[in-house]
Amino acid sequence: xxxxxxxxxxxxxxxxxxxxxxxxxxxxxxxxxxxxxxxxxxxxxxxxxxxxxxxxxxxxxxxxxxxxxxxxxxxxxxxxxxxxxxxxxxxxxxxxxxxxxxxxxxxxxxxxxxxxxxxxxxxxxxxxxxxxxxxxxxxxxxxxxxxxxxxxxxxxxxxxxxxxxxxxxxxxxxxxxxxxxxxxxxxxxxxxxxxxxxxxxxxxxxxx
Amino acid sequence: xxxxxxxxxxxxxxxxxxxxxxxxxxxxxxxxxxxxxxxxxxxxxxxxxxxxxxxxxxxxxxxxxxxxxxxxxxxxxxxxxxxxxxxxxxxxxxxxxxxxxxxxxxxxxxxxxxxxxxxxxxxxxxxxxxxxxxxxxxxxxxxxxxxxxxxxxxxxxxxxxxxxxxxxxxxxxxxxxxxxxxxxxxxxxxxxxxxxxxxxxxxxxxxx
Amino acid sequence: xxxxxxxxxxxxxxxxxxxxxxxxxxxxxxxxxxxxxxxxxxxxxxxxxxxxxxxxxxxxxxxxxxxxxxxxxxxxxxxxxxxxxxxxxxxxxxxxxxxxxxxxxxxxxxxxxxxxxxxxxxxxxxxxxxxxxxxxxxxxxxxxxxxxxxxxxxxxxxxxxxxxxxxxxxxxxxxxxxxxxxxxxxxxxxxxxxxxxxxxxxxxxxxx
Numbered sequence: 098x099x100x101x102x103x104x105x106x107x108x109x110x111x112x113x114x115x116x117x118x119x120x121x122x123x124x125x126x127x128x129x130x131x132x133x134x135x136x137x138x139x140x141x142x143x144x145x146x147x148x149x150x151x152x153x154x155x156x157x158x159x160x161x162x163x164x165x166x167x168x169x170x171x172x173x174x175x176x177x178x179x180x181x182x183x184x185x186x187x188x189x190x191x192x193x194x195x196x197x198x199x200x201x202x203x204x205x206x207x208x209x210x211x212x213x214x215x216x217x218x219x220x221x222x223x224x225x226x227x228x229x230x231x232x233x234x235x236x237x238x239x240x241x242x243x244x245x246x247x248x249x250x251x252x253x254x255x256x257x258x259x260x261x262x263x264x265x266x267x268x269x270x271x272x273x274x275x276x277x278x279x280x281x282x283x284x285x286x287x288x289x290x291x292x293x294x295x296x297x298x299x300x301x302x303x304x305x
Numbered sequence: 306x307x308x309x310x311x312x313x314x315x316x317x318x319x320x321x322x323x324x325x326x327x328x329x330x331x332x333x334x335x336x337x338x339x340x341x342x343x344x345x346x347x348x349x350x351x352x353x354x355x356x357x358x359x360x361x362x363x364x365x366x367x368x369x370x371x372x373x374x375x376x377x378x379x380x381x382x383x384x385x386x387x388x389x390x391x392x393x394x395x396x397x398x399x400x401x402x403x404x405x406x407x408x409x410x411x412x413x414x415x416x417x418x419x420x421x422x423x424x425x426x427x428x429x430x431x432x433x434x435x436x437x438x439x440x441x442x443x444x445x446x447x448x449x450x451x452x453x454x455x456x457x458x459x460x461x462x463x464x465x466x467x468x469x470x471x472x473x474x475x476x477x478x479x480x481x482x483x484x485x486x487x488x489x490x491x492x493x494x495x496x497x498x499x500x501x502x503x504x505x506x507x508x509x510x511x512x513x
Numbered sequence: 514x515x516x517x518x519x520x521x522x523x524x525x526x527x528x529x530x531x532x533x534x535x536x537x538x539x540x541x542x543x544x545x546x547x548x549x550x551x552x553x554x555x556x557x558x559x560x561x562x563x564x565x566x567x568x569x570x571x572x573x574x575x576x577x578x579x580x581x582x583x584x585x586x587x588x589x590x591x592x593x594x595x596x597x598x599x600x601x602x603x604x605x606x607x608x609x610x611x612x613x614x615x616x617x618x619x620x621x622x623x624x625x626x627x628x629x630x631x632x633x634x635x636x637x638x639x640x641x642x643x644x645x646x647x648x649x650x651x652x653x654x655x656x657x658x659x660x661x662x663x664x665x666x667x668x669x670x671x672x673x674x675x676x677x678x679x680x681x682x683x684x685x686x687x688x689x690x691x692x693x694x695x696x697x698x699x700x701x702x703x704x705x706x707x708x709x710x711x712x713x714x715x716x717x718x719x720x721x
Contacts, residue, residue: 123713125659126708127710128658128709129659143564148355150358150361153566154564161675163634177714178717233444234654238444239442246526295333295334296382302388302392380679420573423576446541447545450549451539501544504593507539507591
């Protein structure tokens with residue numbers, strides 16, 4: 098589906114820019130910025146493919162993806178001081194990208210005849226592991242584990258997509274519906290600051 | 306071997322609970338708690354399978370494992386404030402799980418005709434990498450690298466298991482012996498606070 | 514090429530020692546020191562092989578590599594207080610190892626008929642991911658992302674090697690040229706403290 102591929106390219110560009118910004122904030126040099134941007138953008142799909150044993154990886158079969166992420170990181174390094182004016186556009190592209198990554202991840206797992214639960218997990222991993230790896234490389238507890246309905250949006254979009262396909266809806270329509278509903282959910286979650294319960298558990302005694 | 310499989314299911318449940326507790330202590334939300342519990346429980350087997358190229362991964366072939374780990378994490382989130390009463394049971398299940406993971410990991414590598422040293426390493430990775438990934442996601446230096454005879458127990462159980470098989474002992478008996486001796490070693494190590502030398506090296510000059 | 518293999522064995526020994534030293538500085542026990550040394554030495558090649566789907570991994574096909582890295586870590590634990598006298602030799606071996614890892618990584622990707630850009634990336638990953646994993650396990654932002662021309666040296670050596678092969682130079686000569694030029698570049702970068710621009714970006718506003 099061409100629309101999905103176009104959204105994918107826009108999304109990896111935006112993710113690479115968000116990774117590059119975080120790298121700059123950590124005092125990384127140009128190489129670090131490019132690597133962090135690339136990991137943020139392509140890490141989710143890479144993790145999914147390694148877990149599924151789905152070779153070759155996306156960016157190895159399509160090395161031009163690296164040109165997108167490295168190019169985006171370099172541009173970001175140059176114009177970073179002005180990017181915060183685009184913050185709102187960024188959050189929207191990031192939200193759309195999250196859902197697009199999820200749908201694409203589900204497709205890959207389905208092409209390998211995975212169990213429906215694994216299909217949803219593959220979508221989720223594709224959506225969130227790039228940001229998770231970015232945060233680990235910056236030695237901070239991954240944001241996706243802590244706040245906002247980010248992973249939940251991916252889970253929702255994945256379940257919706259798999260459910261619609263299971264009901265016999267054709268692939269293109271199911272993709273569009275999951276993209277639209279997932280994106281709407283993300284925008285609502287940001288607007289109203291929805292979040293999952295977090296249990297206030299810092300004083301709980303450990304077991305080890 | 307059915308006993309080993311039963312121990313495995315109990316062990317992934319206990320590991321998921323320990324990961325979930327740590328997630329709560331870090332202020333994670335429900336999604337983070339479920340993911341951290343799952344990574345703690347299934348991360349070791351996943352790392353082993355990826356290193357060996359042994360596909361499909363255990364939890365992809367058996368998605369019900371995810372139900373165990375996610376269910377355990379959710380239950381933990383609800384009853385966490387009372388779990389420390391069970392701390393002793395926990396440590397025992399964790400010790401048994403460590404040895405069971407190790408024996409299962411050795412079996413997987415042997416099924417691929419790996420070198421005996423690699424068989425032991427595969428057992429070790431299965432035993433300890435879940436906790437190691439949990440700690441990296443919580444941005445703390447992995448406990449298994451710092452203190453207590455945890456990894457050493459896995460190493461001992463793996464070497465014993467491989468050695469017994471090499472001596473011609475049948476698989477079931479060798480598994481039982483490794484489980485029993487490894488578990489006993491772990492209990493003794495905890496009781497008497499055995500530990501490896503740690504060299505007091507914080508003032509050593511680096512090389513970079 | 515025998516020279517390359519010899520350099521490889523010397524290099525994994527040196528990398529294992531550097532990882533072991535860092536483990537000691539973090540208060541790790543003997544097991545942690547051995548594991549950190551091994552990950553530092555073999556992590557780059559492991560990451561490359563997992564990304565390329567190139568099985569079996571180097572150290573699984575050649576378990577004797579583990580004997581080198583574990584042996585080096587144990588020796589390091591014993592003599593660590595005297596090692597800083599060897600700091601200069603260390604940096605030179607480390608620089609040579611970086612370039613040798615890169616050339617070997619390129620070779621592996623070429624043996625799988627990868628795109629030239631992927632060949633260079635494979636060399637780069639082989640050269641730098643061991644140190645990157647070491648730093649993540651020690652919960653510090655990877656040094657390779659922050660300072661000095663370390664990754665850049667790998668990139669340069671990889672591009673030079675691939676370029677020479679593309680020009681029709683034979684493999685042995687291209688390896689030697691990349692080793693020599695890359696090593697020289699590394700020595701110059703250390704001597705004159707060359708570094709990439711780092712943008713002074715700590716005050717830049719994030720996008721999330």
